[in-house]
Amino acid sequence: MENIESPENRIKIKNERLQVPNEPVIPLIKGDGIGPDVVKAAITVLDSSVKQAYNGGRKIFWKEYLAGDSSKKAHGKWLPEETINAIEYYKIALKGPLTTPVGEGYRSLNVTLRQRLDLYACVRPVEYIPGVPSRLMNPEELNVVIFRENTEDVYAGIEYDACTSKANKVIAFLRDEMGEKIRIDSSIGIKPISEFATKRITRAAINYAIKHNRKSVTIVHKGNIMKYTEGGFRKWGYEVAENEFRDCIVTESEIKERTNSIDGNLENKLVIKDRIADNMMQQIILRTREYDVLVLPNLTGDYISDLAAALVGGLGIAPGANINYETGKALFEPTHGTAPKYANQDIANPTSAILSGVMLLDYIGWNEASSLVKKGVTECIKENFVTNDFARQMPGVNPVKTSEFAKKIVSKIET
Numbered sequence: 001m002e003n004i005e006s007p008e009n010r011i012k013i014k015n016e017r018l019q020v021p022n023e024p025v026i027p028l029i030k031g032d033g034i035g036p037d038v039v040k041a042a043i044t045v046l047d048s049s050v051k052q053a054y055n056g057g058r059k060i061f062w063k064e065y066l067a068g069d070s071s072k073k074a075h076g077k078w079l080p081e082e083t084i085n086a087i088e089y090y091k092i093a094l095k096g097p098l099t100t101p102v103g104e105g106y107r108s109l110n111v112t113l114r115q116r117l118d119l120y121a122c123v124r125p126v127e128y129i130p131g132v133p134s135r136l137m138n139p140e141e142l143n144v145v146i147f148r149e150n151t152e153d154v155y156a157g158i159e160y161d162a163c164t165s166k167a168n169k170v171i172a173f174l175r176d177e178m179g180e181k182i183r184i185d186s187s188i189g190i191k192p193i194s195e196f197a198t199k200r201i202t203r204a205a206i207n208y209a210i211k212h213n214r215k216s217v218t219i220v221h222k223g224n225i226m227k228y229t230e231g232g233f234r235k236w237g238y239e240v241a242e243n244e245f246r247d248c249i250v251t252e253s254e255i256k257e258r259t260n261s262i263d264g265n266l267e268n269k270l271v272i273k274d275r276i277a278d279n280m281m282q283q284i285i286l287r288t289r290e291y292d293v294l295v296l297p298n299l300t301g302d303y304i305s306d307l308a309a310a311l312v313g314g315l316g317i318a319p320g321a322n323i324n325y326e327t328g329k330a331l332f333e334p335t336h337g338t339a340p341k342y343a344n345q346d347i348a349n350p351t352s353a354i355l356s357g358v359m360l361l362d363y364i365g366w367n368e369a370s371s372l373v374k375k376g377v378t379e380c381i382k383e384n385f386v387t388n389d390f391a392r393q394m395p396g397v398n399p400v401k402t403s404e405f406a407k408k409i410v411s412k413i414e415t
Contacts, residue, residue, distance in 0.1 A: 009061065011091040011364065013328035018091070020364045022054075027086045028062040031096020032069045033338025034348035039096040041350035041406035045373055046357040048410040053369040063090075067109055068098040079109050084116055092330050094360055096353065097338045110333075111157065114150045117329050119322035120197065121204045122148035124305045124335060125359070131381040132313035133393040139312050141288040145214070146308065147205035148301025150322060152197050153229075155298040158190035193229040193297060198236040204325050205295040206245050209270055217241070217249075219274040220296040220304065233297050234274050241272045277304070284308060309335065316348075316389050319355035321363070332360040346401045349387040351377060354409070376412035380405065 011026075012019045028043070030036040043062060050058050065083040072078050087093045100108040113119070124146040128139040136142065160167035162185050170188045174180040182188075202219070209217050219238070223231030241249050252273035275283060277300045284291060284307065296304060309318035315336035323330040334352035342348050354377060361370035380386070384397045385408050391399035400408070 010089065011328070013091065016326060016328070018328050018364060020366075022058045023061060024092075024364070025061045025063050025090055026360075027083070027090050027093040028064045029067050029083065029093065029095035029098075030064065030070070031067075031338065032099040033097060033340040033343045035068075035096025035098070035338060037344065037346055037348050037402045038334060038350035038353040039094070041402050042094070042353040042357045044403075044406045045354050045376070045409050045413070046361065046369070048413050049361070049369040049372040049376075050366065052413050053366070053372055058366065058369075062094075065093075067095070067113075079112060084113070087113075087117055087329065087331065091328050092360065092364065093332070094357060095331060095333045097334060097336060099338050099340070111155055113331060114322050115156075117322075117324070117331065118151065118327070119324050119329060119331055120150050121201055121321075121323045121325065122146075122150045122301065122305075123208075123321045123323055123359075124148070124309075124318065126305070126308040126312055126318065128312040129317060129378055129381050131384065131386075132317060133390055134311060134313055136285065136288075136311045138288070142284070142308065142311055144284070144291055144308060145208065145212075145293050146301060146305045147201055147208070147293065147295045148305060149197055149201040149233075149296065149298050151298075152192050152194060153298030154189055154191050155302075156190065156192055158192070160188045162187040191226075191229050193233055195232065195236045198233050198297075199240040202237040202240045202295050203244065204323075205293050206241060206249070206270065206272075207325070209293045210245075210248055214270070214292045216271040216273060216290075216292045218280070218291055218294050219272070220277050220280045220294055220300055221274060222277045222300065224276055230277075230297060237274070237295060238272065245270070280304060281307060285311065305335070314389065315352060316387075317351040317355065319352055319359050321356065321359045323363075330360070330363055332356040332363075346403055347388050347399070348402050349389045350402050350406060354406075372413045373409070376409035379412050380408050 009021055009023050009025045011024050030039045050060060065086050066074055067079050067083050071080055098109040127143045160170060167188045171182050171184060174182055205217050219234055221230040221234040223234045248270055249272050250269040252271055281304065309315050318335040320335040321330055321332045334356050336352055339348060354373060358370045358373050384394060385400055387402060387405055388399035391397045
Protein backbone atom coordinates (compact mmCIF):
# COMPACT_ATOMS: atom_id res chain seq x y z
CA MET A 1 0.00 0.00 0.00
CA GLU A 2 1.59 3.25 -1.16
CA ASN A 3 1.31 6.70 0.34
CA ILE A 4 2.14 10.05 -1.23
CA GLU A 5 1.98 13.52 0.32
CA SER A 6 1.08 16.41 -1.97
CA PRO A 7 -1.68 19.03 -2.02
CA GLU A 8 -2.19 18.17 -5.69
CA ASN A 9 -3.27 14.67 -4.66
CA ARG A 10 -5.99 15.88 -2.32
CA ILE A 11 -9.66 15.80 -3.28
CA LYS A 12 -11.11 19.28 -2.92
CA ILE A 13 -14.53 20.87 -3.30
CA LYS A 14 -15.39 24.07 -5.13
CA ASN A 15 -18.91 25.43 -5.55
CA GLU A 16 -20.22 22.17 -4.03
CA ARG A 17 -18.50 20.14 -6.76
CA LEU A 18 -15.69 17.68 -6.10
CA GLN A 19 -12.36 18.25 -7.78
CA VAL A 20 -10.68 14.86 -8.04
CA PRO A 21 -7.07 14.44 -9.21
CA ASN A 22 -6.01 11.37 -11.16
CA GLU A 23 -4.07 10.03 -8.17
CA PRO A 24 -6.03 11.01 -5.03
CA VAL A 25 -4.98 10.14 -1.50
CA ILE A 26 -7.89 8.46 0.31
CA PRO A 27 -7.73 7.57 4.03
CA LEU A 28 -8.35 3.93 4.89
CA ILE A 29 -9.55 2.54 8.23
CA LYS A 30 -9.40 -1.26 8.23
CA GLY A 31 -11.64 -1.64 11.28
CA ASP A 32 -12.09 -4.45 13.79
CA GLY A 33 -13.03 -8.13 13.63
CA ILE A 34 -13.56 -9.12 10.01
CA GLY A 35 -12.80 -5.55 8.95
CA PRO A 36 -9.19 -6.13 7.82
CA ASP A 37 -10.23 -9.20 5.78
CA VAL A 38 -13.11 -7.54 3.92
CA VAL A 39 -11.32 -4.22 3.45
CA LYS A 40 -8.26 -5.95 2.01
CA ALA A 41 -10.51 -7.75 -0.46
CA ALA A 42 -12.23 -4.49 -1.37
CA ILE A 43 -8.93 -2.69 -2.01
CA THR A 44 -7.76 -5.55 -4.24
CA VAL A 45 -10.89 -5.25 -6.36
CA LEU A 46 -11.05 -1.44 -6.45
CA ASP A 47 -7.41 -1.05 -7.44
CA SER A 48 -7.86 -3.57 -10.25
CA SER A 49 -10.96 -1.82 -11.59
CA VAL A 50 -9.30 1.61 -11.62
CA LYS A 51 -6.23 0.28 -13.39
CA GLN A 52 -8.33 -1.55 -15.98
CA ALA A 53 -10.83 1.25 -16.58
CA TYR A 54 -8.23 3.97 -17.13
CA ASN A 55 -5.29 1.97 -18.53
CA GLY A 56 -3.13 2.92 -15.59
CA GLY A 57 -3.88 6.62 -15.99
CA ARG A 58 -5.56 6.87 -12.59
CA LYS A 59 -4.74 5.38 -9.21
CA ILE A 60 -5.90 5.66 -5.62
CA PHE A 61 -3.22 6.04 -2.96
CA TRP A 62 -4.66 4.53 0.20
CA LYS A 63 -3.33 6.03 3.42
CA GLU A 64 -4.08 4.00 6.53
CA TYR A 65 -5.37 5.53 9.76
CA LEU A 66 -6.40 3.82 12.97
CA ALA A 67 -9.66 3.63 14.89
CA GLY A 68 -11.21 1.06 17.23
CA ASP A 69 -9.32 -1.83 18.79
CA SER A 70 -6.15 -1.35 16.74
CA SER A 71 -5.96 2.31 17.74
CA LYS A 72 -6.60 1.52 21.39
CA LYS A 73 -3.75 -0.99 21.40
CA ALA A 74 -1.34 1.31 19.54
CA HIS A 75 -2.16 4.71 21.05
CA GLY A 76 -4.44 4.11 24.02
CA LYS A 77 -7.28 5.92 22.21
CA TRP A 78 -10.32 4.48 20.46
CA LEU A 79 -10.54 7.35 17.96
CA PRO A 80 -7.44 9.57 17.55
CA GLU A 81 -7.86 13.17 16.44
CA GLU A 82 -5.38 12.38 13.66
CA THR A 83 -7.95 10.09 12.04
CA ILE A 84 -10.75 12.63 12.19
CA ASN A 85 -8.44 15.38 10.92
CA ALA A 86 -7.32 13.19 8.01
CA ILE A 87 -10.90 12.71 6.80
CA GLU A 88 -11.49 16.45 7.20
CA TYR A 89 -8.42 17.14 5.07
CA TYR A 90 -8.74 14.47 2.38
CA LYS A 91 -12.58 14.68 2.24
CA ILE A 92 -13.27 11.01 1.51
CA ALA A 93 -12.43 7.77 3.33
CA LEU A 94 -13.13 4.05 3.23
CA LYS A 95 -13.51 2.17 6.50
CA GLY A 96 -14.31 -1.26 7.87
CA PRO A 97 -16.66 -2.00 10.78
CA LEU A 98 -15.73 -0.83 14.27
CA THR A 99 -16.58 -2.54 17.56
CA THR A 100 -19.19 -0.99 19.86
CA PRO A 101 -20.07 -2.72 23.17
CA VAL A 102 -23.79 -3.19 23.87
CA GLY A 103 -25.16 -1.49 27.00
CA GLU A 104 -21.79 -0.45 28.38
CA GLY A 105 -18.39 0.95 27.51
CA TYR A 106 -17.58 3.67 25.02
CA ARG A 107 -20.06 5.23 22.66
CA SER A 108 -20.34 4.03 19.06
CA LEU A 109 -17.30 5.14 17.09
CA ASN A 110 -19.36 5.02 13.90
CA VAL A 111 -21.86 7.50 15.37
CA THR A 112 -19.04 9.66 16.72
CA LEU A 113 -17.38 9.89 13.31
CA ARG A 114 -20.66 10.82 11.64
CA GLN A 115 -21.41 13.53 14.16
CA ARG A 116 -17.90 14.95 14.46
CA LEU A 117 -17.63 15.23 10.67
CA ASP A 118 -21.29 16.27 10.27
CA LEU A 119 -21.92 13.44 7.82
CA TYR A 120 -25.64 13.97 8.01
CA ALA A 121 -26.81 11.65 5.21
CA CYS A 122 -26.54 7.90 5.66
CA VAL A 123 -27.12 6.64 2.12
CA ARG A 124 -27.85 2.95 1.61
CA PRO A 125 -28.85 1.61 -1.81
CA VAL A 126 -30.62 -1.75 -1.60
CA GLU A 127 -30.86 -3.75 -4.81
CA TYR A 128 -31.07 -7.47 -5.52
CA ILE A 129 -28.13 -9.25 -7.15
CA PRO A 130 -29.33 -12.24 -9.23
CA GLY A 131 -28.38 -15.54 -7.64
CA VAL A 132 -28.31 -14.35 -4.03
CA PRO A 133 -30.55 -16.50 -1.79
CA SER A 134 -33.50 -14.43 -0.55
CA ARG A 135 -36.60 -15.00 1.61
CA LEU A 136 -38.59 -12.61 -0.58
CA MET A 137 -40.66 -14.23 -3.33
CA ASN A 138 -39.66 -11.60 -5.91
CA PRO A 139 -36.55 -9.89 -4.54
CA GLU A 140 -35.73 -8.37 -7.94
CA GLU A 141 -38.64 -5.95 -7.37
CA LEU A 142 -36.78 -4.26 -4.51
CA ASN A 143 -34.62 -1.37 -5.65
CA VAL A 144 -34.61 1.46 -3.11
CA VAL A 145 -32.16 4.08 -1.93
CA ILE A 146 -32.47 4.95 1.76
CA PHE A 147 -31.57 8.40 3.09
CA ARG A 148 -31.31 8.19 6.86
CA GLU A 149 -30.73 11.34 8.90
CA ASN A 150 -27.50 10.76 10.78
CA THR A 151 -27.06 13.42 13.44
CA GLU A 152 -30.24 13.64 15.55
CA ASP A 153 -33.03 11.50 17.03
CA VAL A 154 -32.11 9.17 19.89
CA TYR A 155 -28.69 8.68 18.24
CA ALA A 156 -27.76 12.17 19.43
CA GLY A 157 -26.67 10.31 22.57
CA ILE A 158 -28.46 12.50 25.09
CA GLU A 159 -29.42 9.99 27.78
CA TYR A 160 -29.04 9.50 31.52
CA ASP A 161 -28.86 6.31 33.52
CA ALA A 162 -31.66 5.57 35.98
CA CYS A 163 -31.34 6.88 39.55
CA THR A 164 -28.38 9.14 38.75
CA SER A 165 -28.39 12.81 39.70
CA LYS A 166 -28.82 13.90 36.08
CA ALA A 167 -31.73 11.56 35.44
CA ASN A 168 -33.35 12.67 38.69
CA LYS A 169 -32.98 16.34 37.70
CA VAL A 170 -34.64 15.77 34.34
CA ILE A 171 -37.46 13.78 35.92
CA ALA A 172 -37.98 16.43 38.57
CA PHE A 173 -38.10 19.18 35.95
CA LEU A 174 -40.61 17.31 33.80
CA ARG A 175 -42.71 16.54 36.85
CA ASP A 176 -42.61 19.92 38.58
CA GLU A 177 -42.42 22.31 35.63
CA MET A 178 -44.21 20.42 32.87
CA GLY A 179 -46.67 18.27 34.80
CA GLU A 180 -45.44 14.98 33.30
CA LYS A 181 -45.59 11.67 35.17
CA ILE A 182 -42.41 9.61 34.94
CA ARG A 183 -41.39 6.74 37.19
CA ILE A 184 -38.50 7.77 39.41
CA ASP A 185 -36.45 4.69 38.48
CA SER A 186 -36.52 5.51 34.75
CA SER A 187 -33.55 6.01 32.50
CA ILE A 188 -34.07 9.11 30.38
CA GLY A 189 -33.30 9.76 26.71
CA ILE A 190 -33.89 12.89 24.65
CA LYS A 191 -35.07 12.73 21.02
CA PRO A 192 -34.22 15.95 19.15
CA ILE A 193 -35.49 16.35 15.59
CA SER A 194 -34.93 19.79 14.08
CA GLU A 195 -36.34 21.63 11.10
CA PHE A 196 -32.79 22.31 9.87
CA ALA A 197 -31.63 18.67 9.89
CA THR A 198 -34.93 17.38 8.51
CA LYS A 199 -34.93 19.77 5.57
CA ARG A 200 -31.26 19.08 4.90
CA ILE A 201 -31.71 15.31 4.61
CA THR A 202 -34.93 15.65 2.60
CA ARG A 203 -33.24 18.08 0.23
CA ALA A 204 -30.42 15.59 -0.29
CA ALA A 205 -32.89 12.77 -0.98
CA ILE A 206 -34.88 14.80 -3.51
CA ASN A 207 -31.75 16.05 -5.29
CA TYR A 208 -30.55 12.45 -5.54
CA ALA A 209 -33.92 11.27 -6.88
CA ILE A 210 -33.99 13.98 -9.54
CA LYS A 211 -30.37 13.40 -10.58
CA HIS A 212 -30.85 9.65 -10.89
CA ASN A 213 -34.32 9.74 -12.50
CA ARG A 214 -36.06 7.99 -9.62
CA LYS A 215 -39.86 8.07 -9.50
CA SER A 216 -40.73 8.88 -5.89
CA VAL A 217 -39.48 9.99 -2.49
CA THR A 218 -41.29 8.61 0.55
CA ILE A 219 -41.05 10.39 3.90
CA VAL A 220 -41.16 7.70 6.61
CA HIS A 221 -42.19 8.74 10.13
CA LYS A 222 -44.14 7.87 13.27
CA GLY A 223 -45.95 11.19 13.37
CA ASN A 224 -49.26 9.65 14.39
CA ILE A 225 -47.78 9.09 17.88
CA MET A 226 -44.81 11.46 18.19
CA LYS A 227 -46.58 14.45 16.72
CA TYR A 228 -43.88 17.10 17.18
CA THR A 229 -40.67 15.15 16.53
CA GLU A 230 -41.66 12.55 13.94
CA GLY A 231 -44.64 14.69 12.94
CA GLY A 232 -42.23 17.57 12.45
CA PHE A 233 -40.08 15.36 10.24
CA ARG A 234 -43.10 14.76 8.00
CA LYS A 235 -44.20 18.42 7.97
CA TRP A 236 -40.74 19.87 7.29
CA GLY A 237 -40.07 17.22 4.64
CA TYR A 238 -43.14 18.30 2.68
CA GLU A 239 -42.23 21.96 3.17
CA VAL A 240 -38.80 21.59 1.59
CA ALA A 241 -40.30 19.59 -1.30
CA GLU A 242 -43.07 22.07 -2.01
CA ASN A 243 -41.08 25.27 -1.43
CA GLU A 244 -37.77 24.36 -3.06
CA PHE A 245 -38.71 21.79 -5.72
CA ARG A 246 -42.21 22.90 -6.77
CA ASP A 247 -41.50 22.66 -10.49
CA CYS A 248 -40.10 19.13 -10.19
CA ILE A 249 -42.46 17.41 -7.75
CA VAL A 250 -46.08 16.49 -7.20
CA THR A 251 -47.45 15.17 -3.93
CA GLU A 252 -49.40 11.97 -3.69
CA SER A 253 -52.41 13.87 -2.37
CA GLU A 254 -52.32 16.16 -5.41
CA ILE A 255 -52.35 13.15 -7.70
CA LYS A 256 -55.35 11.75 -5.86
CA GLU A 257 -57.19 15.06 -6.11
CA ARG A 258 -56.56 15.39 -9.84
CA THR A 259 -56.95 11.81 -11.00
CA ASN A 260 -58.76 10.06 -8.13
CA SER A 261 -55.85 7.67 -8.04
CA ILE A 262 -52.62 7.48 -6.06
CA ASP A 263 -50.91 5.37 -8.72
CA GLY A 264 -48.67 6.76 -11.43
CA ASN A 265 -46.47 9.81 -11.83
CA LEU A 266 -48.52 12.86 -12.82
CA GLU A 267 -46.83 14.85 -15.60
CA ASN A 268 -43.68 12.74 -15.14
CA LYS A 269 -42.81 14.61 -11.97
CA LEU A 270 -41.20 13.19 -8.86
CA VAL A 271 -43.90 11.95 -6.48
CA ILE A 272 -43.56 12.97 -2.83
CA LYS A 273 -45.49 10.81 -0.35
CA ASP A 274 -45.29 9.66 3.24
CA ARG A 275 -45.86 6.48 5.21
CA ILE A 276 -46.08 5.68 8.92
CA ALA A 277 -43.01 3.69 9.92
CA ASP A 278 -44.63 0.43 11.05
CA ASN A 279 -46.79 0.40 7.92
CA MET A 280 -43.68 1.01 5.82
CA MET A 281 -42.15 -2.19 7.21
CA GLN A 282 -45.06 -4.08 5.67
CA GLN A 283 -45.25 -2.01 2.51
CA ILE A 284 -41.64 -2.66 1.55
CA ILE A 285 -42.43 -6.39 1.56
CA LEU A 286 -46.02 -6.47 0.29
CA ARG A 287 -45.97 -3.56 -2.20
CA THR A 288 -42.31 -3.49 -3.03
CA ARG A 289 -42.54 -1.90 -6.48
CA GLU A 290 -44.19 1.25 -5.14
CA TYR A 291 -41.12 2.53 -3.31
CA ASP A 292 -38.00 4.10 -4.69
CA VAL A 293 -36.16 6.65 -2.49
CA LEU A 294 -36.96 6.68 1.24
CA VAL A 295 -36.06 9.48 3.67
CA LEU A 296 -36.23 8.70 7.39
CA PRO A 297 -35.22 9.86 10.88
CA ASN A 298 -32.18 8.18 12.40
CA LEU A 299 -33.65 5.28 14.41
CA THR A 300 -36.36 4.27 11.94
CA GLY A 301 -33.82 4.58 9.16
CA ASP A 302 -31.59 2.11 10.96
CA TYR A 303 -34.41 -0.41 11.32
CA ILE A 304 -35.79 -0.19 7.80
CA SER A 305 -32.42 -0.16 6.05
CA ASP A 306 -31.49 -3.42 7.80
CA LEU A 307 -34.90 -4.90 6.98
CA ALA A 308 -34.53 -3.97 3.32
CA ALA A 309 -31.03 -5.46 3.21
CA ALA A 310 -32.33 -8.72 4.70
CA LEU A 311 -34.88 -9.01 1.90
CA VAL A 312 -32.19 -9.09 -0.78
CA GLY A 313 -29.74 -11.37 1.02
CA GLY A 314 -28.53 -9.65 4.16
CA LEU A 315 -26.00 -7.13 5.40
CA GLY A 316 -23.16 -9.05 3.75
CA ILE A 317 -24.05 -7.40 0.43
CA ALA A 318 -25.38 -4.07 1.74
CA PRO A 319 -23.12 -1.05 1.06
CA GLY A 320 -23.32 2.27 2.84
CA ALA A 321 -22.06 5.83 2.81
CA ASN A 322 -22.18 8.77 5.21
CA ILE A 323 -22.08 12.04 3.31
CA ASN A 324 -22.19 15.79 3.75
CA TYR A 325 -23.14 17.04 0.30
CA GLU A 326 -22.27 20.66 1.09
CA THR A 327 -18.71 20.09 2.33
CA GLY A 328 -18.08 17.05 0.12
CA LYS A 329 -16.92 14.93 3.05
CA ALA A 330 -17.91 11.28 2.79
CA LEU A 331 -17.15 8.06 4.66
CA PHE A 332 -17.89 4.79 2.85
CA GLU A 333 -18.31 1.63 4.90
CA PRO A 334 -19.92 -1.84 4.94
CA THR A 335 -23.16 -1.85 6.90
CA HIS A 336 -22.47 -5.06 8.84
CA GLY A 337 -20.74 -5.44 12.19
CA THR A 338 -17.33 -6.75 13.14
CA ALA A 339 -18.32 -10.45 13.59
CA PRO A 340 -15.26 -11.08 15.82
CA LYS A 341 -15.67 -14.87 15.87
CA TYR A 342 -14.85 -14.87 12.13
CA ALA A 343 -11.92 -12.46 12.37
CA ASN A 344 -8.69 -13.36 10.55
CA GLN A 345 -10.20 -16.53 9.09
CA ASP A 346 -10.57 -15.32 5.49
CA ILE A 347 -14.20 -16.51 5.33
CA ALA A 348 -16.32 -13.35 5.64
CA ASN A 349 -18.35 -12.00 2.74
CA PRO A 350 -16.53 -8.88 1.44
CA THR A 351 -19.33 -7.79 -0.91
CA SER A 352 -20.65 -5.06 1.39
CA ALA A 353 -17.17 -3.53 1.62
CA ILE A 354 -16.60 -3.93 -2.13
CA LEU A 355 -19.93 -2.30 -3.02
CA SER A 356 -19.22 0.50 -0.54
CA GLY A 357 -16.10 1.03 -2.64
CA VAL A 358 -18.33 1.12 -5.71
CA MET A 359 -20.28 3.95 -4.07
CA LEU A 360 -16.98 5.73 -3.42
CA LEU A 361 -15.96 5.41 -7.08
CA ASP A 362 -19.35 6.69 -8.22
CA TYR A 363 -19.13 9.58 -5.77
CA ILE A 364 -15.81 10.79 -7.21
CA GLY A 365 -17.10 10.32 -10.75
CA TRP A 366 -15.07 7.24 -11.68
CA ASN A 367 -18.13 5.46 -13.04
CA GLU A 368 -16.24 3.35 -15.57
CA ALA A 369 -14.32 1.67 -12.76
CA SER A 370 -17.40 1.19 -10.58
CA SER A 371 -19.25 -0.48 -13.46
CA LEU A 372 -16.46 -3.02 -13.82
CA VAL A 373 -16.70 -3.92 -10.14
CA LYS A 374 -20.49 -4.34 -10.23
CA LYS A 375 -20.17 -6.53 -13.32
CA GLY A 376 -17.54 -8.71 -11.64
CA VAL A 377 -19.56 -9.14 -8.43
CA THR A 378 -22.72 -10.01 -10.35
CA GLU A 379 -20.99 -12.59 -12.54
CA CYS A 380 -19.33 -14.31 -9.57
CA ILE A 381 -22.61 -14.66 -7.71
CA LYS A 382 -24.44 -15.88 -10.82
CA GLU A 383 -21.80 -18.63 -11.07
CA ASN A 384 -22.40 -19.60 -7.40
CA PHE A 385 -18.88 -18.50 -6.54
CA VAL A 386 -19.82 -17.28 -3.05
CA THR A 387 -18.63 -17.15 0.55
CA ASN A 388 -20.01 -19.29 3.36
CA ASP A 389 -22.93 -17.02 4.33
CA PHE A 390 -24.54 -17.65 0.94
CA ALA A 391 -23.16 -21.13 0.22
CA ARG A 392 -24.81 -22.62 3.32
CA GLN A 393 -28.19 -21.55 1.90
CA MET A 394 -27.46 -22.97 -1.57
CA PRO A 395 -27.53 -26.79 -1.71
CA GLY A 396 -24.50 -28.30 -3.39
CA VAL A 397 -22.49 -25.07 -3.38
CA ASN A 398 -19.08 -25.06 -1.73
CA PRO A 399 -17.96 -21.80 -0.08
CA VAL A 400 -14.91 -19.86 -1.20
CA LYS A 401 -12.59 -17.72 0.91
CA THR A 402 -12.81 -13.96 1.19
CA SER A 403 -9.57 -13.54 -0.73
CA GLU A 404 -10.64 -16.07 -3.39
CA PHE A 405 -13.85 -14.16 -4.00
CA ALA A 406 -11.87 -10.96 -4.50
CA LYS A 407 -9.42 -12.62 -6.88
CA LYS A 408 -12.28 -14.05 -8.91
CA ILE A 409 -13.82 -10.60 -9.30
CA VAL A 410 -10.44 -9.27 -10.41
CA SER A 411 -10.27 -11.99 -13.05
CA LYS A 412 -13.70 -10.89 -14.32
CA ILE A 413 -12.57 -7.26 -14.41
CA GLU A 414 -9.42 -8.03 -16.35
CA THR A 415 -11.12 -10.11 -19.06
